[in-house]
Amino acid sequence: MPRRNEEALNFMLERRSVSHKTLAAPVPSREDLELILRAGARVPDHKMLEPFRYLVLEDGALNRLADAIHARALELGMDIDQAAKARFSFANAPLSVAVVASLAQTDMIPEVEQTLAVGACCTSVLNAALASGWGANWITGWAAFDEPFLTQHLGLAPGEYVAGFMHMGTARTDPSERKRPDLDAITTWVSA
Numbered sequence: 001m002p003r004r005n006e007e008a009l010n011f012m013l014e015r016r017s018v019s020h021k022t023l024a025a026p027v028p029s030r031e032d033l034e035l036i037l038r039a040g041a042r043v044p045d046h047k048m049l050e051p052f053r054y055l056v057l058e059d060g061a062l063n064r065l066a067d068a069i070h071a072r073a074l075e076l077g078m079d080i081d082q083a084a085k086a087r088f089s090f091a092n093a094p095l096s097v098a099v100v101a102s103l104a105q106t107d108m109i110p111e112v113e114q115t116l117a118v119g120a121c122c123t124s125v126l127n128a129a130l131a132s133g134w135g136a137n138w139i140t141g142w143a144a145f146d147e148p149f150l151t152q153h154l155g156l157a158p159g160e161y162v163a164g165f166m167h168m169g170t171a172r173t174d175p176s177e178r179k180r181p182d183l184d185a186i187t188t189w190v191s192a
Contacts (some may be wrong), residue, residue: 011131016175018135020093023169027095028134036132036168037097040125043117049106051114052121052163055098055154057090066091068153069143076146089139094169096139097125100156101163122164135171138164 028036037054045051057065066087073083090096101118103111122138129136143149144162151158 011127015127015130016177017126017130017137018171018175019173020089020137020139020167022172023092023094023135023137023167024172025094025169027169028129028132032132032134033095033097033168036125036128036134039128040099040121043120043124045117046109046113047106049104049109049114049117051101051103052118053100053102055100057093057096057098057165059094062090062093062096065153069149072143072146072149086141086143089141089165089167093165093167095167097166097168098154098162099125099164099166100154100160102157102160118163122166125164125166129166129168134168135175136166136168139167140164 027033033056040054041050041052066089069090070083070087073086074080078086099118099122101115103114103118126136126138140162144165147156147158147161150156150161154162156162
């Protein structure tokens with residue numbers, strides 16, 4: 001008979017991301033963050049290609065990126081409200097970990113499998129932060145895929161992108177509940 005980990009199951013059934021708008025200092029210490037990142041990297045990864053890496057974005061970097069993303073949004077012709085919204089995502093974040101998708105060029109493992117491993121890493125980083133008691137949220141947006149912004153301001157190589165900006169900090173409010181999937185609507189039982 002399998003040994004259930006009730007605490008882990010309850011966490012998975014009750015977990016809720018915290019709105020990035022409500023995150024503030026204090027943030028995880030370097031030691032706390034290293035534990036979160038270690039847990040995040042422990043995901044299914046066919047042939048151990050490690051198609052992901054981390055950029056830890058602290059306060060000064062986030063302020064620099066906020067200005068840069070605002071300028072890039074205006075350069076792309078976005079209106080002032082869209083530019084301000086993009087800026088806020090970085091300016092308001094007390095700490096963020098960019099999970100960079102850095103897929104290996106190989107015929108052995110399809111790109112989709114590597115992409116799924118990167119997504120699993122994002123989920124694991126988010127859940128490890130939440131399980132550690134921090135508020136956390138997974139953010140993307142257009143800047144996560146804008147190659148000029150990524151290469152110039154984050155030093156990413158051509159072809160790399162940010163699968164998620166994992167904003168972390170202390171939640172100023174409790175996260176709100178939201179509608180969850182209807183298990184019957186998304187499940188088909190196949191017996192033969």
